[in-house]
Amino acid sequence: MSTSLPMTNPPLVCWNCHERAVGTHFCPSCGKVLQVPAKSDYFAMFEMPRKLWIEMGSLEQKFLQLSWKLHPDNFVNATPEEREISLKRSSELNDAYRTLRDPVARVEYLLAIEGSRKEGQNKQQAPPELLEEVFELNESLDELRGARASGGDTASLRQNLEAAEKHFEEKLSEVDGQLQTAAREWDKAVDESADETRRKGVMSKLNELLNRRSYIRNLVVNVQKELL
């Protein structure tokens, strides 16, 4: 089903001159901006393989180059049809850049287009090895809220929570490190044209790490909110 070879967009026919247009963004025969092909994805838009390590400098450069050409500012005096296409294409370009430059969003997106992203069955459920710490954290949060409501002393409780926040932030960077390692495994699998089983294995690992990350991240955000 899915292929991870460098993708070029499937051939399509230019809406304007009806020539077969094999270019990515503009029709090679009439120069008009092309519709987004139905099967396009963010990696293909930047003419990049579906790999997780991206050189940020060249991503930005490509983004800026395409912005020059696709931005609606270029089409103010164009036909309504071209204006519409420009709006669609430049929004997709911006969406693609926003997604690919963020390492976590990039993994999520890759899994989504590879058909392997599965959100946690129950987002509220803690990963087993974190259960005890999460239990303690929730207790501290309750105590802080209670002390605040009754006007009691919150200083020591705040200190506890600050320590917990730091702890979970460390966990978060731990997961980020694991994500990076798994991402390298993915890229290697792509480079070596690995079989479906190996790819699935890496993807399921990435998927699990994403769920774990999102859980810990929620914890950190919740604690930060209480500490504000």
Place this chain on the structure above:
Amino acid sequence: MGRIVGIDLGTTNSLIGYVDAKTGLPKCIPGPAGSTLCPSIVSLDPDGSIIVGEPARRRLLTQPERTIYSVKRLMGRGPADVQSELKLFPFRIDPNSNHVIRVRLGERIFTPPEISSFILRELKNWAEAYFGETVDRAVITVPAYFNDAQRQATKDAGKLAGLEVLRLVNEPTAAALAYGLHEKPAAAGGKVAVYDLGGGTFDISVLKLIATNEGDIYQVLSTNGDTHLGGDDIDNLLQAFVHEQILQTDRIDFSPHGELAQELRKELIAVKHKLSETESVTLRFPLPNGKVFVHEFTRGALEALIRPVVDRTMAPVKQALADAHLKPGEMDEVVLVGGTTRTPLIRRTVQEFFDRKPHTELNPDEVVALGAAVQANILDRGVQNMLLLDVTPLSLGIETYGGAVAKVIPRNSTIPASAQELYTTGVDNQTGIDIHVLQGERELAKDCRSLARFILRVPPVPAGLPRIEVKFLIDANGILQVSAKDIRTGEQHTIEVQPSYGLNDNDIERMLEESIEYAEQDFAERQVIEARTEAESILAATAKALANPSAASLPGTERAKIDVFVAALREAVQGSDYKQIRRQIDELNQATEHLAELLMNSALQTALEGKKLAEV
């Protein structure tokens, strides 16, 4: 097509600008009184005509109930939003206002976009008189932190004024364009902070300037602000302070927004302005009881009074920097925009925070309009050497189960931006899916700004079978568009989105019809009338001169020539081509030069040499 102008539709003043083709530099266009500032004040004359700008300002004192200022504060807002404003601003909100505020001026009721359209139309007239041609396309600036409804209201105002609004540009971004910072070598790749405190709104934008082979890109990294924070708030503090003083000493209560309160406000604004230049100013204000209220204001006291306003700007500044992942010291340039930034306290505060002397070279009142003109020029000629990439100031979200909000487009996303969401049904034969779109950073729908609610129609089939992809797209103006597609059939749905706080198409249609009643005549029409009037006077003068006895010495050939041009001008006047009328006026003027000379009294001859007949 006519030229594209740039308009700063401000809370206090509005301006219109263009880029001079010869110099390539932006310029503001002066009005009939010679100033480029058009006070954003609108008054309804008892005869039904609309008065805008400086003449309307005078009516603030004489006819406050027919006159409105700071209407920008009401744009895109609902009646519940503005309750706190009503204590401070003399807005007479119609009690029948529902989703759109309606304001009473005398015996008529208007929406904020209509009132703004009167200001835009006035500026359009300035530009048409200046260029001698029709102006029908514009770039209009809005506060960067304006939400969807406020932007849509501004676009509606443009439409009602007979302008095609090609782009809404964020004010701080426009200011950065006006400064042309990309031309400074130090700024290549540089980071710029624009601090924009106007009459009623505060914006902070952080930009990155990027030099590429194609040209320079102004990329906005983040923006933040407060659409209800500005010089008006300083004026309100001053006014409240003096009201309290007068209430204490003379037992005079100013609360009703009458003539006296407006008079005092005017004086206090003058005091505020002077305190930017001098250390102390004495206010002498005559009271109705015959006494005079005297108070010496020092700059120090003013600063103590307004510090809360200045402090309120700092939270958005910090948030914008955090969102751009930058520290205050990492800014290469800092730009101050908006009349309120003339206040020394603000200049000092900004300079200390960024540890950098801010740019103040351009007139802070004009800089936004100048930037709008630059963007208008870019749109007119196509992107050639400068491109602007702006962001959406607020996250776009969809209400989910339990009143929570799922963010689909995060704040500070480069626009245009879009997001797709897939919807299906929960029960068999369900025919509609309720969708609520919101804007804001809070997690619960009730704390965010409602943009629109609509029902997605689906065919009555078993639950879970429909698969409808809804696309939310924020265009380059920061305005939301919604479309839907049935994944199974590929069928495109059109969605009628009823804005939560805005005019719908029918409202606009009706207002467009009504606006004709208020519209001044079309530019060309006015030109024809003026040219005809002038033609009539020269024709009358010619007839009178030919009847004079001294005209007898005119050679026959010249007399015949004059007759030909008189006939030609008479014919031109019948038509409606003002350029043709003007040409014929010039021809006749030339043909009658000799006649004019003959008629001149010999004593006056030297003094009047070269004068046209009509002037004798």
